[in-house]
Amino acid sequence: MATYVARNGIGENQRRVEDVRFLTGHGKYIDDVNIENQAYAMVLRSPEAHADIKSIDVSEAAALDGVLLIVTGDDWKSTGYDPIPTKSAVRTFIDGSDMKVPPHHALAIDRVRYVGQPVALVVAETQDICRDAMELIEVDYESLPSVTHQSEAIKEGAPQIWDIAPGNVCLDFELGDEEVQKKAFADADHVITLNMVNNRVTATPMEPRGAVADFDPETGKFTLWNSSQNIHANRDTIADVVLKIGKENLHHIAPDVGGGFGGKNGVYPEPILILHAAKELKRAVKWINDRSESFLSDTHGRDQVSKVQIALDNDGTFRGLRTESVGNLGAFCGTVGSFTPTGGSSRTQGGPFKFDGIYYTAIAPFTNTCPLDPYRGAGRPEGSYHIDRIIDYAAAQLGMDPIELRRKNLIPPEALPMKSPMGLDIDCGNFPEVFEETIRISDREGYAKRVEASEAKGMKRGFGVCMYLECTGGGPKEEAKVTFLDNGKVELSVGTASTGMGHETVHAQLLAGHLGLAMEDIVFRQSDTDATEIGGGHGGSRGLEVGGSAVTQTSRQIIEVGKKIAAHRFDVDADKVEFEDGRFHVPGTNHTMTIRDAIDSQNDPDNLPDDLEPGCMNISSVFERGIISIPNGGHACEVEVDPETGTIKVDGYWVVDDFGTIVNEMLASGQVMGGIAQGLGQALMEDIYYDESGQLVTGSLMDYALPRADDMPRMVIAYYEDAPTEKNLLGVKGAGEAGCVGAPPAIVNAVCDALKEYGVHHIDMPLTPEKVWKAIRDAKATG
Amino acid sequence: MPAITVRVNGLEVTKEVGARTLLSTFIREQLKLTGTHVGCDTSQCGACVVTLDGKTVKSCAVFAWEADGADIGTIEGLADGDKMHPMQEAFREHHGLQCGFCTPGMVMTAVSLVENNPDIDEDGIRHGLEGNICRCTGYQNIIDAVKTGAKAMRG
CATH class of the missing domain: 3.10.20.30 (Beta-grasp domain)
Structure with a gap:
């Protein structure tokens, strides 16, 4: 497959179409969707981590003026609705037996298993009445022993969360050849081991989740506006599997979505509950989560404890890598949550480095916590953290230079294409060049002076790098549909879902570039089951890779049809017609026809050859990706640590990414910088922390720290563009998640470098001032 | 009531x-x-x-x-009819927004920061925006937008 180079569109920093709407306050987010005479819903959530529901008394609440409907688990049981299914790509234990999938009903039935689990739905005339009614519902809980940490959950004697999952284990997993890994370990001079924590965090899009459901009793059809990133797949699940109303009866739409990062990918209980309520009440029902509820009920991400071992020789040559992870799934499977610690974290083990053998194994237990589901990267940040932390740790243990260790072991470009030990098809790239460029741009010459300046202030300065390898994901198919409207506008509908990434601009930029149309003539539609037949939504950095390729493919098909129309007019063979800069022409003649002219001709049969029908330029096509792409890159980071207080200032940040072709650098860099901020948040401050009784301690923005403007360094982002992939039509590799894949290890490596003179070589994330201060104190105490 | x-x-x-x-x-x-x-x-x-x-x-x-x-x-109320306020223009020019959800509050704060301190520097902007969280951008483009917006507001 040849990569396609457009004359226009690719490489332009097109300013965003959606910005004017957002900047003037005219974006339409879920809380801006209102239906006449709508009722309001709120969810009563469990205050208990693990308890039997002995009884629920709703009589007082139901009697409150303005209360319209209360639904409890017992009511839900009688509806006959099915549980929310899980779609993990890994579904069997190592021994071949089926994974354990407990029933995830939209409301807790008989027992609650995490704080925040929906226990009852209250619908009333106003939100205030909902709140008052929830206060009046009496739930009698009988507490059960609970367990929130995965390492505790798999111990003998731990509280058992599901009868069907003995030992709390949902799934186990392995990838790689253990015999080859063991032999590599046996042959190597050293084996270095580090236990590390990938802390539980949550996506925290600034717009909380919400939905509005409507039901038309005349037609039996439902409409659901939902702040979701995955409209088509979730429609199918909600309509066909859970409610069994038939997907043709559910029109699913996402309005403007205020951030997602994976946290709005899954099927959640609340939209299902309000669809039910809308049908019962024959009235639209609106539900908006508040932020504190979001911390309790938005799916969480990461949360792995891992034992990582690297085998290497005296000269620094890597021989083998072994990672044993335990990933905390929470109380249910999530939509694809159990894939993250298993398959998701396995594929990029070892990064862009040569190894004789790699073996990855994981156990995924249930705990009494909110379910796990994808958060930006979903497995690749974990894989990157494993390899890039163990390299620095091994370097510290063996007195080696972590930069030299990487340099020595990077896979050389001449080894590509190759299949990695974990089965990834690494087709192209130049890891040594990307790495050297990362070092080159990170101002190493000025470093010694900056160290001196820091020392003069009593501060410790450190430098850290990471060389990440990641892979795209998400649905392999995408649709792009182009309809030329009578008013001269061009409707472009794509099944991807932008929640801030700028698809409205970049997909239009591609279409305009391919066809030679004006950006302002393009009307963009997405996230609407009426706009496209299929839609893979958001996830796995697939927007351009699959969605952009679909736009490109549809554009090419439109051009081919246009050529036939032009050939018909010029009375020549279609293969004589060429297309360039928005014009069809026959070389060596004066025959030219603009694309606009062709579009205007397409509805009149007289203008068309026999094999074309009116409307023939209105084309929808589905692009299907064969093999996932391999973005890669280098991160470098400088930090200053105050040893007296443990506070960390990230003082410089440099990145070189290989995303293949860069279509819109401004948007790509926006993705990278936003990802770095989320990675910095995970590394330094963010932590979803449950206490021993299963209460969420970090349940508000007062307690869960997000990076603010003054926490962030100035970032320098550069691109290696000499290795476009041939796996898709644009040569792109996916930019959305890379920032938060590379940032955590680069930052932690820099902090450990700053603290090496104290003998501090590892601290588990998040590196809060308290932990850093304690690590220094403890290291000093043990000398 | x-x-x-x-x-x-x-x-x-x-x-x-x-x-x-x-x-x-x-x-x-x-x-x-x-x-x-x-x-x-x-x-x-x-x-x-x-x-x-x-x-x-x-x-x-x-x-x-x-x-x-x-x-x-x-x-x-910030734009003048169809003409956006210089701060709004600067946010668009610098890609200082992604999902747009924090943007109205961010822009309102930025305009006020500059009105109170027309020569505000990068540190001042970063501290001044501490009460506005953006989860998408990593802030750098917002900082650059506020600098450009400040310049335009100074005239």
Whole structure:
């Protein structure tokens, strides 16, 4: 497959179409969707981590003026609705037996298993009445022993969360050849081991989740506006599997979505509950989560404890890598949550480095916590953290230079294409060049002076790098549909879902570039089951890779049809017609026809050859990706640590990414910088922390720290563009998640470098001032 | 229910408000100005920032009745007809927004920061925006936008 180079569109920093709407306050987010005479819903959530529901008394609440409907688990049981299914790509234990999938009903039935689990739905005339009614519902809980940490959950004697999952284990997993890994370990001079924590965090899009459901009793059809990133797949699940109303009866739409990062990918209980309520009440029902509820009920991400071992020789040559992870799934499977610690974290083990053998194994237990589901990267940040932390740790243990260790072991470009030990098809790239460029741009010459300046202030300065390898994901198919409207506008509908990434601009930029149309003539539609037949939504950095390729493919098909129309007019063979800069022409003649002219001709049969029908330029096509792409890159980071207080200032940040072709650098860099901020948040401050009784301690923005403007360094982002992939039509590799894949290890490596003179070589994330201060104190105490 | 009279983006309105109606709810639901967003319930995120008698406030932390008689500015009142405010232009030019949810509060805060300190430097901007959380951008483009917006506002 040849990569396609457009004359226009690719490489332009097109300013965003959606910005004017957002900047003037005219974006339409879920809380801006209102239906006449709508009722309001709120969810009563469990205050208990693990308890039997002995009884629920709703009589007082139901009697409150303005209360319209209360639904409890017992009511839900009688509806006959099915549980929310899980779609993990890994579904069997190592021994071949089926994974354990407990029933995830939209409301807790008989027992609650995490704080925040929906226990009852209250619908009333106003939100205030909902709140008052929830206060009046009496739930009698009988507490059960609970367990929130995965390492505790798999111990003998731990509280058992599901009868069907003995030992709390949902799934186990392995990838790689253990015999080859063991032999590599046996042959190597050293084996270095580090236990590390990938802390539980949550996506925290600034717009909380919400939905509005409507039901038309005349037609039996439902409409659901939902702040979701995955409209088509979730429609199918909600309509066909859970409610069994038939997907043709559910029109699913996402309005403007205020951030997602994976946290709005899954099927959640609340939209299902309000669809039910809308049908019962024959009235639209609106539900908006508040932020504190979001911390309790938005799916969480990461949360792995891992034992990582690297085998290497005296000269620094890597021989083998072994990672044993335990990933905390929470109380249910999530939509694809159990894939993250298993398959998701396995594929990029070892990064862009040569190894004789790699073996990855994981156990995924249930705990009494909110379910796990994808958060930006979903497995690749974990894989990157494993390899890039163990390299620095091994370097510290063996007195080696972590930069030299990487340099020595990077896979050389001449080894590509190759299949990695974990089965990834690494087709192209130049890891040594990307790495050297990362070092080159990170101002190493000025470093010694900056160290001196820091020392003069009593501060410790450190430098850290990471060389990440990641892979795209998400649905392999995408649709792009182009309809030329009578008013001269061009409707472009794509099944991807932008929640801030700028698809409205970049997909239009591609279409305009391919066809030679004006950006302002393009009307963009997405996230609407009426706009496209299929839609893979958001996830796995697939927007351009699959969605952009679909736009490109549809554009090419439109051009081919246009050529036939032009050939018909010029009375020549279609293969004589060429297309360039928005014009069809026959070389060596004066025959030219603009694309606009062709579009205007397409509805009149007289203008068309026999094999074309009116409307023939209105084309929808589905692009299907064969093999996932391999973005890669280098991160470098400088930090200053105050040893007296443990506070960390990230003082410089440099990145070189290989995303293949860069279509819109401004948007790509926006993705990278936003990802770095989320990675910095995970590394330094963010932590979803449950206490021993299963209460969420970090349940508000007062307690869960997000990076603010003054926490962030100035970032320098550069691109290696000499290795476009041939796996898709644009040569792109996916930019959305890379920032938060590379940032955590680069930052932690820099902090450990700053603290090496104290003998501090590892601290588990998040590196809060308290932990850093304690690590220094403890290291000093043990000398 | 008591009535309050406020000037919003230059227009005077009188509305009845409930005792526990927040200013953010009043602006969004009674005035239908939905550009002011609510992103949290602890006055941390800043998506709901408006001006109240010329000072920025988090409108989720003020009761509507407290604003009686006040002059309120929201994001909808910033542009001059179809011509965006220089700060709005600068945010677009620098890609200082992605999902757009924090943006109205961010822009309102930025305009106020610059009005109070026309020569504000990068450190000043970073500290000045501490009460506004953006989860998408990593802030760098916002900082650059505020610098450019400040320059344009200085004229």
